Amino acid sequence: MADFGASDLDAFRTEVREWLAANYPPELRDGGAPTDPEAIWGGRRFEGSDDPQIVWMRRVAERGWTAPSWPKEYGGAGLSREQARIIEKELAAGGYRVPLASFGVWMLGPVLLEYASEEQKREHLPKIVRGEIRWCQGYSEPGAGSDLASLQTRCEDAGEHWKINGQKVWTSYADKADWCFCLVRTDTSKKHEGISFVLIDMSSPGVETRPIRLISGESPFCETFFNDVLVPKNNLVGRVNGGWDIAKRLLQYERQNISGGFGAGGGAGGVAGDLAQVAKDYVGTDEEGRLEDADLRARITRNKMDVHALQLTMARIAAEQKASNGPSAVTSIVKYAAASFAQERSELMVEAMGSQGLGWSGEGFSPDELRATRGWLRSKGNSIEGGTSEVNLNVIAKRVLGLPDPK
Amino acid sequence: MAVLSEEQSMLRDAAKSWVQEQSPVGALRKLRGDGAGLGFDPAAWREMGQMGWAGVVIPEAHGGSEFGWLSLGLVLEEMGRTLAASPLLATSAAAAALTLGGTDDQKAEWLPKLAGGEVIGALAVDEGPHHAPGKIALKAERSAVGWTLTGAKTFVLDGMAADLLVVAARTSGQPGEASGITLFLVPGDAAGLKRQALKLADSRGAANISFEGVEVRQDAALAGGLDLLDQVLDRARALLAAEMLGSASQAFETTLDYLKTRVQFGQVIGSFQALQHRAAKMYVELELARSAVEAALAALDAQAPNAAELVSLAKTRAGETFHLVSNEMVQMHGGIGMTDEHDAGLYLKRARAAEAAFGGQAFHRDRYARLQGF
Numbered sequence: 001m002a003d004f005g006a007s008d009l010d011a012f013r014t015e016v017r018e019w020l021a022a023n024y025p026p027e028l029r030d031g032g033a034p035t036d037p038e039a040i041w042g043g044r045r046f047e048g049s050d051d052p053q054i055v056w057m058r059r060v061a062e063r064g065w066t067a068p069s070w071p072k073e074y075g076g077a078g079l080s081r082e083q084a085r086i087i088e089k090e091l092a093a094g095g096y097r098v099p100l101a102s103f104g105v106w107m108l109g110p111v112l113l114e115y116a117s118e119e120q121k122r123e124h125l126p127k128i129v130r131g132e133i134r135w136c137q138g139y140s141e142p143g144a145g146s147d148l149a150s151l152q153t154r155c156e157d158a159g160e161h162w163k164i165n166g167q168k169v170w171t172s173y174a175d176k177a178d179w180c181f182c183l184v185r186t187d188t189s190k191k192h193e194g195i196s197f198v199l200i201d202m203s204s205p206g207v208e209t210r211p212i213r214l215i216s217g218e219s220p221f222c223e224t225f226f227n228d229v230l231v232p233k234n235n236l237v238g239r240v241n242g243g244w245d246i247a248k249r250l251l252q253y254e255r256q257n258i259s260g261g262f263g264a265g266g267g268a269g270g271v272a273g274d275l276a277q278v279a280k281d282y283v284g285t286d287e288e289g290r291l292e293d294a295d296l297r298a299r300i301t302r303n304k305m306d307v308h309a310l311q312l313t314m315a316r317i318a319a320e321q322k323a324s325n326g327p328s329a330v331t332s333i334v335k336y337a338a339a340s341f342a343q344e345r346s347e348l349m350v351e352a353m354g355s356q357g358l359g360w361s362g363e364g365f366s367p368d369e370l371r372a373t374r375g376w377l378r379s380k381g382n383s384i385e386g387g388t389s390e391v392n393l394n395v396i397a398k399r400v401l402g403l404p405d406p407k
Numbered sequence: 408m409a410v411l412s413e414e415q416s417m418l419r420d421a422a423k424s425w426v427q428e429q430s431p432v433g434a435l436r437k438l439r440g441d442g443a444g445l446g447f448d449p450a451a452w453r454e455m456g457q458m459g460w461a462g463v464v465i466p467e468a469h470g471g472s473e474f475g476w477l478s479l480g481l482v483l484e485e486m487g488r489t490l491a492a493s494p495l496l497a498t499s500a501a502a503a504a505l506t507l508g509g510t511d512d513q514k515a516e517w518l519p520k521l522a523g524g525e526v527i528g529a530l531a532v533d534e535g536p537h538h539a540p541g542k543i544a545l546k547a548e549r550s551a552v553g554w555t556l557t558g559a560k561t562f563v564l565d566g567m568a569a570d571l572l573v574v575a576a577r578t579s580g581q582p583g584e585a586s587g588i589t590l591f592l593v594p595g596d597a598a599g600l601k602r603q604a605l606k607l608a609d610s611r612g613a614a615n616i617s618f619e620g621v622e623v624r625q626d627a628a629l630a631g632g633l634d635l636l637d638q639v640l641d642r643a644r645a646l647l648a649a650e651m652l653g654s655a656s657q658a659f660e661t662t663l664d665y666l667k668t669r670v671q672f673g674q675v676i677g678s679f680q681a682l683q684h685r686a687a688k689m690y691v692e693l694e695l696a697r698s699a700v701e702a703a704l705a706a707l708d709a710q711a712p713n714a715a716e717l718v719s720l721a722k723t724r725a726g727e728t729f730h731l732v733s734n735e736m737v738q739m740h741g742g743i744g745m746t747d748e749h750d751a752g753l754y755l756k757r758a759r760a761a762e763a764a765f766g767g768q769a770f771h772r773d774r775y776a777r778l779q780g781f
């Protein structure tokens with residue numbers, strides 16, 4: 001926004017800071033009452049809930065600040081990117097809890113704004129902003145992983161409805177979600193051009209979910225089965241057989257979002273905290289304050305520098321894209337690098353902890369140590385989920401570097 | 408690419424077209440056969456002086472344009488693309504020593520001449536085969552007129568051409584101690600100063616210089632010790648990182664072109680996934696290096712408190728990237744990449760020389776860790 005000067009931004013920052021301080025539920029402050037760990041994701045099950053996290057989310061959402069840059073008519077706050085970033089920074093700087101974690105805000109909403117009908121936008125976007133509906137992503141299938149476009153879940157015309165039959169896998173939190181944005185096959189004679197993008201109510205008859213237990217012992221993912229599930233005709237986004245473009249666009253938002261969570265230890269895998277400090281605590285230092293294990297010190301430093309360079313790259317890309325329209329193929333660069341650095345960080349964390357980094361459960365290990373073990377295992381998925389590292393390298397080679405397909 | 412101001416874009420565009428037209432890789436090939444041992448073309452350097460490049464980081468009050476380090480980095484990046492040789496980096500680093508540690512008289516005497524390119528500057532810091540500013544032993548002792556310098560410096564970039572040397576010397580203490588270091592301004596024609604030209608693999612100019620009782624006046628000393636030296640070195644390191652980024656970018660693009668044109672097994676070799684993934688990884692490295700280099704230069708302009716950390720990050724990243732890309736350039740070109748006729752070898756040689764200058768990856772990783780108390 002060219003006419004939005006620095007002094008206006010300063011005034012806005014002050015406004016945000018004061019509002020956050022005035023509206024943060026006291027129960028959420030340090031040492032406050034426990035809240036439902038799922039509450040941050042919102043959804044139908046929290047309708048009428050007075051969990052402080054939900055109260056917090058509702059207050060922020062009332063101002064449209066859970067999706068600050070979305071237009072006001074869809075529940076957003078209609079703010080500029082600079083203003084949205086200020087809200088993000090003030091939330092982090094003040095130590096406030098994230099008001100709402102949402103696949104709807106991160107992934108679905110941006111593509112609905114681009115591709116959906118006016119009616120669809122008015123139906124779904126405000127509920128996403130208000131955290132009333134929790135969404136999951138129906139993309140991968142048992143036979144369609146990296147080769148996503150080979151997906152087979154059938155979507156047939158059944159008069160008033162679409163009829164869906166098939167199976168999805170790696171559906172994050174499908175067992176807890178209210179709705180699913182789903183890739184389905186509407187034409188079996190073509191590959192990419194036979195895919196459509198539909199929105200499915202998970203409470204529909206014929207939908208079944210089954211959690212998948214990971215090597216880390218956690219179960220964030222599910223298998224999702226669709227058995228003659230009827231979906232209203234107007235739940236198809238874009239045109240019939242035109243879903244692949246929407247799917248790819250959404251993946252760019254997903255990769256951007258996933259990458260943001262890696263590395264710091266807050267995302268999928270890894271442990272929050274300063275790796276260097278952990279190493280000092282567990283390994284010890286020499287008289288000059290350096291880690292006693294010179295080899296480990298060098299490798300930890302290398303990883304810290306990798307992460308630092310990646311953070312600078314994300315900031316640079318954001319600055320360069322300020323004027324352009326959302327993420328591009330460069331998200332593959334960030335996703336590839338973020339996954340590899342996050343995995344290395346998790347490896348170094350358990351290595352630094354020594355035998356204390358190998359605990360699975362029970363006595364003899366601190367909660368941080370147990371989280372390090374689980375996080376290390378979970379981080380192996382970083383280079384698989386949201387497009388494997390190999391697929392991301394393919395995307396870079398073909399779309400950024402213009403290298404041809406083999407004959 | 409950083410978001411640039413209008414003047415920065417103009418400077419970069421001017422540098423790009425001048426370098427491509429006046430100093431292509433072929434110019435470096437000519438220098439190899441040149442017996443003068445300067446390691447650059449004096450006529451080209453005069454033109455750079457006329458274009459104001461030597462004054463980009465010199466204050467306006469002393470004849471420069473004061474555009475800053477990011478701006479000069481853009482010029483060096485373009486020069487790096489064709490391996491264009493010049494004493495621009497060394498001269499700008501010497502100017503930084505004066506700007507940061509000089510008195511008004513010292514600045515007035517030297518900066519205008521440096522800004523115009525009439526005087527070539529150079530940093531004389533290291534005394535062994537590895538960059539080690541902490542280990543300076545060259546002695547500076549009080550004399551009747553000022554100071555007497557005794558000792559030897561190695562690997563002084565553009566040391567043969569330098570009219571003004573910024574010499575790091577020890578006025579007290581033992582090598583390895585942080586205190587007792589002073590920077591001295593020493594004219595290139597000072598009595599007792601002996602230079603030995605080094606013929607390096609990258610064909611650039613460098614010299615070993617011995618100081619056999621070189622007398623300098625009291626006012627030859629700059630204000631500041633190891634801290635000043637570190638700040639000056641950081642400017643040289645960041646500029647070199649920018650140059651290396653340009654060289655690595657060009658080496659990569661030349662290789663990418665080859666992958667798209669070389670046909671084997673009935674198809675271009677760039678269609679093979681084994682090569683595609685390696686090319687993609689190089690591109691990721693280049694993007695990370697660019698972010699680090701631009702952030703370091705911007706931090707120097709802003710005098711940010713974490714500038715030193717960012718400079719070590721930039722020099723490490725640029726070094727790792729140029730190292731990787733120069734090796735892959737040879738390998739992916741196959742036999743032709745091993746020939747002297749092809750440019751790949753020139754980039755490979757320059758990569759190693761630039762990596763070693765002002766501290767290699769191991770030096771800067773260690774420094775980055777130390778700066779963070781690790």
